[in-house]
Amino acid sequence: MRTLHWTDRLLAHVDRSLKTMTGTLPANNDFDYESRADELTPEEQAKSRQLMRVNHCGEVCAQGLYHGQMLSARRAATKAHLAHAAEEEQQHLVWCQQRLRELSGQTSYLNPLWYGASFLMGAATGLMGDKVSLGFIAATEEEVCKHLDRHLAELPERDHRTREIIAQMQADEAGHEQAALDEGGASYPAAVKQLMAFQSKLMTSSTRWI
Numbered sequence: 001m002r003t004l005h006w007t008d009r010l011l012a013h014v015d016r017s018l019k020t021m022t023g024t025l026p027a028n029n030d031f032d033y034e035s036r037a038d039e040l041t042p043e044e045q046a047k048s049r050q051l052m053r054v055n056h057c058g059e060v061c062a063q064g065l066y067h068g069q070m071l072s073a074r075r076a077a078t079k080a081h082l083a084h085a086a087e088e089e090q091q092h093l094v095w096c097q098q099r100l101r102e103l104s105g106q107t108s109y110l111n112p113l114w115y116g117a118s119f120l121m122g123a124a125t126g127l128m129g130d131k132v133s134l135g136f137i138a139a140t141e142e143e144v145c146k147h148l149d150r151h152l153a154e155l156p157e158r159d160h161r162t163r164e165i166i167a168q169m170q171a172d173e174a175g176h177e178q179a180a181l182d183e184g185g186a187s188y189p190a191a192v193k194q195l196m197a198f199q200s201k202l203m204t205s206s207t208r209w210i
Contacts, residue, residue, distance in 0.1 A: 034164060061115065131184055137180040
């Protein structure tokens with residue numbers, strides 16, 4: 001097997017980035033629902049669409065973060081850890097993408113902006129060292145779990161399918177948080193986590209509507 005030239009890797013990354021931002025990743029990770037698709041009122045469907053658009057953008061951000069961190073990570077073990085987590089996050093992205101289509105919704109027009117910002121942040125934390133980079137993942141996933149908790153409370157009661165997806169995503173994100181800490185990630189101070197929470201609020205507030 002030949003070694004890929006850096007231009008091959010660059011083109012593969014650009015292709016993956018464009019598909020991530022535009023919601024055109026191959027839909028080969030169907031979610032295994034336990035609930036039937038209940039009929040939702042127009043208002044309930046609109047609410048679920050809104051929340052899943054935000055969640056989809058959150059997974060776009062996760063891809064940007066992991067892609068940036070993989071670019072600047074130092075240890076091979078850290079890169080392998082990031083690549084594995086990114087694959088699981090891509091599965092979440094496809095789930096959100098598919099559910100949005102079922103709800104007759106569309107992805108956020110702001111996805112390229114948030115992907116780019118997350119990519120730069122990921123690359124920057126990677127340059128600070130693997131411990132800082134992994135700690136950033138843990139702090140991010142902690143915030144994501146809180147965000148998904150709020151969405152579970154806000155979802156229409158009858159939308160069991162969206163609820164199943166969010167609950168599974170939440171369990172996976174908690175696993176990513178712990179795995180990053182187990183790999184040696186640094187614990188971030190409360191002030192940094194508050195700043196991250198503010199950025200998360202900017203993303204969720206904007207992508208609800210755009």
